Structures are given as C-alpha cells and as structure tokens.
Amino acid sequence: MRIAITGTPGVGKTTVSKVLGDxxxxxxxxxxxxxxxxxxxKEKDIDMDSYVIDFEKLENFIKKIEDKEKTIILDxxxxxxxxxxxxxVLRCNPEIIKKRLEERGYxxxxxxxxVQAEILDVCLCESKGKVYEIDTTNRDVDDIVNEIIEAIxxxxxxxxxVDWINQYFDYLTLEIK
Incomplete structure (x- = not known):
C-alpha cells in the first residue's frame, strides 16, 4: 500500500510522515x-531552486522499495x-506557511x-482516489497522526x-517586486 502525505511546502508533511512512520x-x-x-x-530549476523530477525514474525507484516493503509512506x-x-492532504494557514518558508530561506x-498554491488548494485538486484532507494549523503532531491512523x-x-480563498484573495493578485 502506498500512502501519500502531500501538501504545500511548509504544512508539516515531513514531521507528520516521520512520526506516522515511526x-x-x-x-x-x-x-x-x-x-x-x-x-x-531531469534538471535543476535554478530560478525556483528546485529539481524537475523524472517521474519515470522515481516510479521505478519506488517499485524497488515496494518489493521489500508491504506498505510505504511517500512524503x-x-x-x-x-x-x-x-x-x-495536509493544509495550513497561508500566513504560517509564508513565515516557515521565509525562515527556510526560500x-x-x-x-x-x-502561498498561492495553498490558497488555491493545488495539492487537493490534483489528488485522486481516496483522499483525506486535514487542516494542520496550530495542531499537535501526535493529534494529526492519530487522526491519519483513524482515517486510514x-x-x-x-x-x-479548508477554504482560504475569501480570507487571502489579495495573495492571488500580488506581483513579485
């Protein structure tokens, strides 16, 4: 079984995934x-300081791990x-995400x-199949993990x-200076 823990950078995916996995x-x-x-x-996107994933290579890599593991968490x-x-799908208040990403040096x-991706529900909209959405804003990691275990x-x-659109509409129209 493949369990995906997804969401905008800064929502708490890695922290939640580690605790859940443990x-x-x-x-x-x-x-x-x-x-x-x-x-x-495939390449590094210098402008966004990120990698362009080769999904075919990644999928083959995951399949090799699945040959050994019954269940995996994809973080x-x-x-x-x-x-x-x-x-x-983990969600979080866009102001918290903004602060966390700035602290990371993004x-x-x-x-x-x-921040715009979080407001527009991008990860949620792209998710297919069995999907469970959680707002992590100001929540304890153990509480979130326990909710995930029950959901699964x-x-x-x-x-x-979660609906950030009305509260944060201005973020959607900001231009980069």
Missing part, C-alpha cells in the same frame, strides 16, 4: 531527499502524483508561489474542509 513501523520515502540523493531528476508535495492507494518568488483504518474520505 508509530506504524512503516518506511517513509522523503521524495525531495530521494530525488536529490539518487539523481531522479512530498508531489506524492499525490505517484499513484498512491490513499492520499492525506526566495520571495518561491514563497509567493507556494476506516478508509475515510474528506475534501473541502
């Missing part, structure tokens, strides 16, 4: 780390594009793009619980 004894694949480490990319903002059996253009156990599906 609690369930499941291998976690950090997509960003594996893409860099095993050169599973990354593109994990929902990797044919998961179950997708958890360029203003990349911060803006990711009972095959729950939930979408549309």
């Amino acid at each position: 609690k369930l004894g499941i291998k976690v694949i950090d997509i960003t780390e594996f893409v860099k480490k095993y050169k599973l990319y 990354g903002h593109v994990s929902h594009l990797l044919n998961p059996d179950y997708t958890i 360029k203003p253009k990349k911060v803006l793009e990711n 156990k009972h095959k729950k599906e939930r979408k549309g619980i």
